[in-house]
Amino acid sequence: MAARKKKILQSGVCFLFSVFVFGMIFQEGVIQAAEKITAVTPANTMSADQVDKNMGRYTRKGADTCLKCHDEDYKYPIYPVFFSKHGDRNDKRTPMAQLQCESCHGPGRAHATEPRVGFKRARIISFGRAASASSVEQNNQCIQCHNNNNHLAWVGSTHETQNVLCVDCHTLHKRKDPVLDKTRQAAACYTCHKKQRAEFARNSVHPVRYGKMVCTQCHNPHGSLSDGLLKTSTRNETCYSCHAEKRGPFLWAHAPVAEDCGVCHEHHGSMHTPLLKKRAPLLCQQCHAPVGHPGVAYDESGLASQTPNTFLLAKSCLNCHSQVHGSNHPSGVKLMR
Ligand code: HEC
Ligand code: HEC
Ligand code: HEC
Ligand code: HEC
Ligand code: HEC
Ligand code: HEC
Ligand code: HEC
Ligand code: HEC
Ligand code: HEC
Ligand code: HEC
Structure with a gap:
């Protein structure tokens, strides 16, 4: 009984082994066949014996080698890269004119040819948050060009x-x-x-x-x-690049404008038109005392005496001081014209 069991076990192991060997031979055959078919991209010979000190050797045939496995059916779209600027082989500076896929992904001979260790192929640089390569390593692949x-x-x-x-x-x-x-x-x-x-x-x-x-x-x-x-050296330079008329020079400038548009304006968006941080009169009264210009709805006599209250209603301070960015009028000293 025991002997029979042993025999079954032996032939089982024997069978599995031959499947494995046959599989290896078969796979090798497929790769060799594929090697002949996929010569669509010109063979890249310049990469053949270059060695990267950290990652080993580049492949001999560049993209052709990679496309054997990373073909149309691969879960991730590979081919569009050939139609991007990086795929332009007439431009000597592009990856496709140089080490091809490996210009970006680093030397891949081990990844492409060595047998797998466990479930993993030899490492190659990949990109993105989930990749094993550090941010510096990934970015350096791009910065080299x-x-x-x-x-x-x-x-x-x-x-x-x-x-x-x-x-x-x-x-x-x-x-x-x-x-x-x-x-x-x-x-x-x-x-x-x-x-x-x-x-x-x-x-x-x-x-x-x-x-x-x-x-x-x-x-x-x-x-x-x-x-x-910011693209320019100061915030105001950025604003002037489109709102040039605010640069002046003005006969009567309003001091905070040349200093920083951001004193009164938000840069992205605001609840107060146009892009204001606050509404007048509060906007102005951050710096200007309300003396003589009471921007309030109520005063000691109840509802503010001046009706309608031009300091508060409509455009408030701007009812009169309309040239808030500066004036070129000879009598525009109070920024009113
Ligand atoms: C023999 C088949 C084969 C060849 C040739 C091959 N790869 Fe791969 N590659 C794979 C498989 C399978 C994976 C899936 C990940 C794994 O199993 O480790 C993979 C994964 C990758 C990844 C993702 C790695 C990761 O960490 O997620 C990149 C990038 C990659 N290959 C690029 C290349 C490049 C570039 C070449 C050519 C130099 C190439 N491959 C050649 C089979 C191959
Ligand atoms: C210009 C640089 C560049 C070139 C050239 C390039 N790749 Fe990529 N590859 C990337 C980047 C970046 C990603 C990450 C996803 C993306 O940006 O589309 C990526 C993703 C991949 C992935 C998916 C990896 C994963 O994480 O699952 C594979 C596989 C791959 N590339 C293989 C190739 C092959 C094969 C070639 C050559 C035909 C090639 N790449 C050429 C930059 C490049
Ligand atoms: C925060 C997002 C962001 C990051 C990070 C980023 N880029 Fe860009 N990149 C852009 C945008 C947006 C544009 C388009 C610029 C334009 O329209 O003026 C661009 C344009 C480019 C261009 C074409 C125009 C040019 O400047 O030559 C290249 C090349 C480029 N980026 C390479 C890189 C490289 C290499 C890195 C990493 C070191 C990188 N980018 C990181 C957003 C980014
Ligand atoms: C081998 C050199 C090389 C490598 C590596 C490389 N690039 Fe480029 N890249 C180029 C060239 C050349 C251009 C075309 C520039 C031009 O037209 O002026 C380009 C163009 C670009 C553009 C503009 C594309 C367009 O359609 O205008 C972006 C964005 C870009 N590269 C990002 C990257 C990023 C991100 C990486 C790293 C994953 C990278 N590149 C790796 C050489 C390279
Ligand atoms: C992957 C995430 C990410 C993406 C995508 C991204 N950023 Fe950022 N950005 C950051 C981080 C993190 C900071 C620093 C912390 C902060 O200010 O939120 C930052 C800061 C900034 C700052 C402030 C810089 C400073 O010194 O105060 C600007 C401006 C900026 N990013 C613009 C952009 C633009 C424009 C884009 C799109 C083209 C972009 N970012 C895309 C992550 C990102
Ligand atoms: C690239 C060009 C550009 C730059 C730089 C720029 N702006 Fe503008 N700005 C615009 C455009 C476009 C509008 C919209 C005009 C419209 O809606 O008719 C605008 C509108 C505005 C408005 C009026 C908003 C409204 O609701 O009517 C203000 C205030 C303003 N920008 C302030 C600034 C400030 C402050 C800066 C510097 C931080 C700046 N801008 C930088 C292009 C620019
Ligand atoms: C003292 C506050 C203040 C400063 C500083 C300031 N603004 Fe204004 N800005 C205003 C007010 C208030 C309005 C609304 C005017 C109105 O409604 O008549 C305005 C309106 C605008 C508008 C839209 C209407 C128009 O006149 O075209 C733009 C654009 C603008 N500012 C750009 C800028 C730029 C660029 C800077 C910096 C160089 C700047 N502002 C600095 C208060 C200021
Ligand atoms: C009109 C010009 C303008 C545009 C367009 C613009 N920004 Fe800004 N952004 C600024 C200015 C000005 C600052 C303040 C910079 C400083 O002084 O530190 C800023 C600051 C930032 C900051 C730093 C944090 C903060 O809010 O102060 C981030 C992040 C940022 N911008 C992202 C973006 C993104 C993302 C976009 C596009 C969706 C964008 N910006 C479009 C002008 C602009
Ligand atoms: C960040 C502070 C600040 C803000 C906010 C501000 N100003 Fe001014 N303003 C000044 C300074 C500083 C002067 C110059 C005072 C001087 O020369 O004595 C000035 C001058 C003036 C003058 C001319 C005064 C004179 O005697 O020539 C008027 C009018 C004026 N501002 C109106 C306004 C209005 C209206 C607002 C609101 C839209 C405003 N200011 C917002 C700081 C500010
Ligand atoms: C009804 C029109 C009117 C309104 C509204 C108005 N002002 Fe005036 N403002 C004037 C006149 C007129 C002067 C010149 C007074 C003078 O020369 O004696 C003046 C002068 C000023 C001065 C210069 C200081 C001075 O005493 O000469 C400042 C600062 C000022 N106003 C700020 C403001 C602020 C802030 C608001 C909003 C709360 C505002 N104004 C609303 C008419 C107005």
Whole structure:
């Protein structure tokens, strides 16, 4: 009885082993066959013997090798990258003209050819929050090519120090990266900047919500040398880039305007038109004493004596001081004309 059991067990093991061996041979055959079929992309020979000191060797045939497994049926869309700027092989600077997939994903010979250890293939750099590569490692893959003036301040910028990834905003296995589409840009920012989404939903806003403006008209998400990732050196310079008439020079300037538009205005959105932080008279009375100009509804005699109260009603202080940004009228010293 025991002997029979042993025999069954032995032949079972024997059978499993031969399935395994046959499987290995068969798989090798498929790969060899695939190697012949998938020569759609030109063979990339320049990568053959380059070695990366951390990650080992590059493959000999670049994309052709990868596409054997990462083909149309792969769960993640691979092919669109060939139709993006990165796929332009006539441009010598692009990944496809260089190490191809491995320009971004790093050397992949081990990943592509070595047998699996357990359930995992050898490591290759992948991108995104779930990837094993650190934010620095991921971003460096991009920075090796993207380090022009526009990206000069990336290192040390708020986004870099907060471990934001290039691929938090950019999607590369697409024909057209959505974040470069002006109508979709803000949505990419709002995935993290919820407060700003609320600000841009207020009733007086810079028209981002209507697709007429984008965040990157004022900000450089790749870093800048000024506060708040602004494209220009000061907040006022940013405002002047579109509202040039507010720069002056004025015959009669109003001191806070040249100092900082942000004294009176919100930058994204506000409940008080036009983009005001407060409404007059309170806006003005932060600095100007109400003496002689009582912006109040009630005074000692009950309802404020002057009816209608021009200091309070309609545009309040602006009823008379309409040139709040400065005046060029010879007698505009009180900013009234
Ligand atoms: C022999 C088949 C095969 C080849 C060739 C191959 N891969 Fe993979 N690759 C896989 C499989 C299977 C996975 C799924 C993850 C796993 O099993 O570890 C994977 C996963 C990946 C991942 C995701 C890794 C992760 O950590 O999630 C990337 C990126 C990748 N491959 C890129 C490449 C590139 C680039 C090449 C060419 C240099 C390549 N692959 C060649 C089979 C292959
Ligand atoms: C081998 C060099 C190389 C690598 C690596 C590389 N790029 Fe590029 N990238 C380019 C070139 C070249 C262009 C085209 C630039 C141009 O047209 O002026 C480009 C264009 C872009 C564009 C603009 C695309 C468009 O449609 O206008 C974005 C966004 C971009 N790259 C992001 C990235 C990110 C993110 C990474 C890292 C995952 C990366 N790149 C890795 C070379 C590279
Ligand atoms: C916070 C979001 C965000 C991050 C993070 C980000 N980008 Fe961008 N990137 C953008 C937006 C938005 C644009 C479009 C800019 C425009 O329309 O002026 C852009 C444009 C680009 C372009 C094309 C125009 C140019 O500046 O040359 C490249 C290349 C690029 N990014 C590369 C990168 C690289 C590399 C990284 C990582 C080091 C990165 N980006 C990180 C949002 C981001
Ligand atoms: C310009 C850089 C770049 C090039 C070139 C590139 N990739 Fe990618 N790849 C990425 C980025 C970034 C992601 C993360 C998702 C995204 O942005 O679409 C990614 C995602 C992937 C994934 C999914 C990994 C996962 O996490 O599941 C695979 C597989 C992959 N790439 C394989 C390839 C293959 C194969 C090629 C060559 C045909 C290639 N990539 C070329 C940058 C690149
Ligand atoms: C992956 C998350 C993420 C995305 C996506 C993102 N940001 Fe940020 N951003 C941050 C973090 C984290 C900070 C720092 C903390 C804060 O101010 O909320 C920050 C800060 C900022 C700041 C303030 C910088 C400072 O120094 O005060 C600006 C401006 C900014 N982001 C603009 C953008 C723009 C524009 C986009 C879209 C193109 C964008 N961000 C997309 C994560 C993100
Ligand atoms: C009209 C110009 C303008 C536009 C458009 C704009 N911002 Fe700003 N943003 C500013 C200014 C000005 C600041 C204040 C910078 C400073 O002085 O620190 C700022 C500050 C920020 C900050 C830092 C925190 C805060 O609110 O002060 C974040 C985050 C931010 N902006 C994100 C965005 C995002 C996301 C978009 C697009 C949806 C956007 N901004 C569009 C001008 C703008
Ligand atoms: C990229 C161009 C641009 C920049 C930079 C810019 N603005 Fe504007 N601003 C606009 C546009 C466009 C409108 C909308 C005009 C309209 O609705 O007719 C606007 C409207 C306004 C309004 C009136 C809002 C209303 O409800 O009528 C104020 C106030 C304003 N901006 C202040 C500022 C301040 C302060 C800054 C600097 C932080 C600034 N802007 C930077 C383009 C810009
Ligand atoms: C002392 C407060 C104050 C400062 C500082 C200030 N503004 Fe204004 N701004 C106002 C008020 C009040 C209004 C509304 C005027 C009205 O309703 O007649 C206004 C209106 C505007 C408008 C919309 C109407 C118009 O005149 O075009 C724009 C644009 C504007 N300001 C831009 C700016 C810019 C840019 C700066 C900085 C250079 C700035 N403001 C600084 C108080 C201020
Ligand atoms: C951040 C402080 C501040 C705010 C807010 C402010 N102002 Fe002024 N304003 C000043 C300063 C400073 C002067 C210059 C005073 C001087 O030269 O003696 C001035 C001057 C004036 C003058 C001319 C005074 C003179 O004697 O020539 C008028 C009128 C005026 N402001 C009206 C307003 C109105 C109306 C508002 C509200 C829309 C306002 N101010 C908001 C700081 C402010
Ligand atoms: C009915 C018109 C009117 C209204 C409304 C008005 N002012 Fe005046 N304001 C004047 C006149 C006229 C002067 C010049 C007085 C003078 O030369 O003696 C003046 C002068 C000023 C001065 C210069 C200081 C001075 O005494 O010369 C300031 C500051 C000022 N107003 C702020 C305000 C503020 C803040 C409000 C809103 C609470 C406001 N004004 C509302 C008419 C008005």
